[in-house]
Amino acid sequence: MRLKIIDKYLTKQFLKIIVFALIAFTLLFVVIDLMENLDDFIDNHAPYHIVLQYYIVFIPEIIKLMLPVSVLLAGLFVTSKLTTLNEITAIKSSGISIYRYLLPFVVTAFLISLFAIYFGGYVVPKANKHKVYLERTYLGRGVVHEGSDIYFQDSPYRIVTISYFNLHTEEASMVSIQEFSPKDITKMVKRIDAQRMKYDSSQHAWILMRGTERTFHDSVAQFNTFDKLTLKNLNFTPAEVIKKQRKPEELNLKELREYAQDRLDTGNDPTRIEIEYHSRFAFAFASLIVVLFGVPISANKRSGGFALQIGYSLLITFLYLVFMKVSQAFGKNGALSPVLTAWSANIIFFAGAVINLIRVRR
Numbered sequence: 163m164r165l166k167i168i169d170k171y172l173t174k175q176f177l178k179i180i181v182f183a184l185i186a187f188t189l190l191f192v193v194i195d196l197m198e199n200l201d202d203f204i205d206n207h208a209p210y211h212i213v214l215q216y217y218i219v220f221i222p223e224i225i226k227l228m229l230p231v232s233v234l235l236a237g238l239f240v241t242s243k244l245t246t247l248n249e250i251t252a253i254k255s256s257g258i259s260i261y262r263y264l265l266p267f268v269v270t271a272f273l274i275s276l277f278a279i280y281f282g283g284y285v286v287p288k289a290n291k292h293k294v295y296l297e298r299t300y301l302g303r304g305v306v307h308e309g310s311d312i313y314f315q316d317s318p319y320r321i322v323t324i325s326y327f328n329l330h331t332e333e334a335s336m337v338s339i340q341e342f343s344p345k346d347i348t349k350m351v352k353r354i355d356a357q358r359m360k361y362d363s364s365q366h367a368w369i370l371m372r373g374t375e376r377t378f379h380d381s382v383a384q385f386n387t388f389d390k391l392t393l394k395n396l397n398f399t400p401a402e403v404i405k406k407q408r409k410p411e412e413l414n415l416k417e418l419r420e421y422a423q424d425r426l427d428t429g430n431d432p433t434r435i436e437i438e439y440h441s442r443f444a445f446a447f448a449s450l451i452v453v454l455f456g457v458p459i460s461a462n463k464r465s466g467g468f469a470l471q472i473g474y475s476l477l478i479t480f481l482y483l484v485f486m487k488v489s490q491a492f493g494k495n496g497a498l499s500p501v502l503t504a505w506s507a508n509i510i511f512f513a514g515a516v517i518n519l520i521r522v523r524r
Contacts, residue, residue, distance in 0.1 A: 168253070172240065172266040179236035180274075187228040192217050199301075208300045216296050222289040226282045230448040231479045233274060237267050237457040261519070264457060271453040278446035283415035291412045311434070313425060316397050319344055321424075324359075324403065332400040334359040337370065339396075352377050356391070367394040410438040418442070433500060437493050440504035445486075451508050452478055454515035482507055 196217070203213055244250045253263055312324040316339075325336035337359040341352040356373030370391040377384045413421060418439040422432040456478050485507035493503025 169266045173270055175240045176236050176270055179239050180232050183232035183235050188221055188224050191224045202301055206301050212300050219289040219293045222286045226286050230452050233271055233449040234452040234456045237453045241457050267453050267457055271450040275447045275450045282446055283442050287412055287414045327403050332361040361400045367392050368396050436500035437503050440501050444504040444508050451511045455511045458518040485510055
């Protein structure tokens with residue numbers, strides 16, 4: 163019974179600080195962002211209800227980013243407070259080990275991580291879609307003049323991939339167009355690859371330059387090269403190319419997985435999309451990892467107060483994000499697999515957590 167009372171007490175205090183920290187960080191983010199973008203809202207004559215709506219759909223993204231920080235801060239603060247009041251000493255004297263003391267934090271952080279998978283994988287992308295819509299419609303954002311790695315379905319049986327597009331010159335580089343059979347959409351009947359593609363507004367047609375055209379009939383393939391090829395059956399204009407670009411932050415987990423598979427099926431590199439997909443899971447478990455890594459730091463009595471705990475949490479979070487960004491750079495260059503790229507920061511910090519737990523076992 164005594165252990166159950168301790169578990170309930172620690173879990174309650176832990177959750178209270180997490181909620182408080184999330185509210186504080188969210189308000190801080192909103193105020194800072196509002197001050198930075200106030201001129202944009204005024205210049206674009208955005209109505210008050212649109213500004214309010216914008217920040218409502220922005221909140222899920224803030225919560226996703228600040229959840230690990232809030233969880234770590236809560237764990238450090240609760241443990242530091244108990245250490246200062248000698249309650250940790252009393253708990254150890256009653257025969258409860260440091261591992262048993264950490265159990266409520268670990269279980270709560272694990273449940274939060276499971277929630278974060280769904281929240282970051284489905285709720286946040288849905289909110290981001292609406293946020294991007296508001297930015298384009300009322301703030302004039304997202305109206306860009308160039309893009310890279312653009313991939314979209316031009317018709318039920320045609321897929322277009324563009325490595326780089328410049329809207330100002332209406333010219334695309336490294337273009338691939340794949341057409342599939344209406345009778346069997348898994349069967350490719352034609353593929354066109356070109357180094358450049360430019361739009362001719364007088365003909366309302368796309369001009370492909372320096373490329374190859376392959377046509378497939380059963381087991382027979384025809385191969386032709388061309389210096390110039392005019393296509394009038396493409397169903398998009400230069401202004402629509404960027405709009406067709408799919409942003410990973412707007413895709414949920416299922417859509418990301420399908421997107422990566424589509425890129426693989428059409429002969430394109432899905433590495434970046436796969437890294438994003440696996441990172442959604444890895445970042446969700448950041449709350450559990452930072453608790454295992456950071457909370458034992460406060461288990462021993464030391465000087466310092468709330469400000470010191472904030473410093474610890476920010477430092478640990480900063481180091482975690484640095485490791486994550488470095489691993490992503492290696493992964494996008496092909497040096498690491500997408501899975502290892504996404505989970506390397508968690509693996510390193512989990513190893514650090516094991517070392518910390520061994521150091522404070524007594």
